[in-house]
Amino acid sequence: MSNESNKVDQDIIDAEVVNETETEAPQEVDELTQANLKIEALEQQLAESQAALADRKDVEIRAAAETANIRTRAAKDVEKARAFALEKFVNELLPVLDNMERALTGVDAEDEATKAIAEGVELTMKGLMAAVEKNGVVLVNPLGEAFNPNHHQAIGMQPSAEYPKDTVMLVMQKGYTLKDRVLRPAMVMVSQGGPSVDTQA
Numbered sequence: 066m067s068n069e070s071n072k073v074d075q076d077i078i079d080a081e082v083v084n085e086t087e088t089e090a091p092q093e094v095d096e097l098t099q100a101n102l103k104i105e106a107l108e109q110q111l112a113e114s115q116a117a118l119a120d121r122k123d124v125e126i127r128a129a130a131e132t133a134n135i136r137t138r139a140a141k142d143v144e145k146a147r148a149f150a151l152e153k154f155v156n157e158l159l160p161v162l163d164n165m166e167r168a169l170t171g172v173d174a175e176d177e178a179t180k181a182i183a184e185g186v187e188l189t190m191k192g193l194m195a196a197v198e199k200n201g202v203v204l205v206n207p208l209g210e211a212f213n214p215n216h217h218q219a220i221g222m223q224p225s226a227e228y229p230k231d232t233v234m235l236v237m238q239k240g241y242t243l244k245d246r247v248l249r250p251a252m253v254m255v256s257q258g259g260p261s262v263d264t265q266a
Contacts, residue, residue: 148244151200156248158197159241165190166239205240205251207233216240218250222257230258 165186172183194204205216212219212231220237228234233253240251 148201149246151197151202152243152246152248155197155200155202155241155243158193159249162190162193163238165193201244202248203242205242206236207240207251207253208236209233212253212255216242216247216250217253219255220252222255225256225258228256228258230256232256232258 168186169183169190172179172186174180174183198204207213207217209228210233212233217233217240223234225232225234232255233251234256235254236251237254238249238252241248
C-alpha cells in the first residue's frame with residue numbers, strides 16, 4: 066500500500082513538474098522572440114544610422130571639395146585681374162612708344178642742334194619702358210629669330226642670302242606681350258632663304 070501510495074505521489078510530482086515545464090517553456094520562447102526582435106530592430110537602426118552617417122560624410126566631403134574649387138577659381142580670377150588690369154592702359158601707351166622710337170630714328174644724334182632733343186626722347190622712352198616692364202610688359206623685337214605665328218605677324222616673304230628660311234629679316238613694328246599674353250604681335254618680313262627664282266625666263 067505504501068508502495069502504491071508512493072507511486073501515486075511520485076506520479077503527482079512528475080505531473081506537476083511537467084505542467085510547470087510546459088507553462089515555463091512558452092514564456093521563455095516569448096522572451097527569446099522578443100529579445101531577438103529587439104536585437105533585429107537595434108541592428109536595423111544601427112545600419113540606418115551608419116548609412117546616414119556615410120551619406121553625411123559624403124555630403125561634407127563634396128561640400129569641402131566644392132569650397133576648395135571655389136577658392137581656387139577665385140584666386141585664379143584675382144590673379145588674372147591683377148595680371149591684366151593694366152592691359153587697356155598699356156595698349157594706349159603703345160602708340161606713344163612707337164612715336165618716340167620714330168622720333169629717335171628721324172633725329173641725327175651727332176648733330177649738335179638736335180642732340181639734346183634726341184637724348185631727352187631716348188631717356189623718356191627708356192624710363193617709360195622701364196615702368197611698363199616692371200608691370201610685366203615685354204618688348205618683342207624678333208630680328209634674326211625664327212618666325213613665330215603666335216608672336217609675329219608676317220607682312221610678306223622675301224628671298225635673302227643673309228637670313229635662313231622662315232627667319233625674321235625685317236621688323237616693321239615691334240610687338241609687346243603682357244605676362245605671356247600678346248598685346249600686339251610684331252609686324253615682320255620673313256626670309257624665304259636663298260636668291261629668288263626667275264620665273265620670267
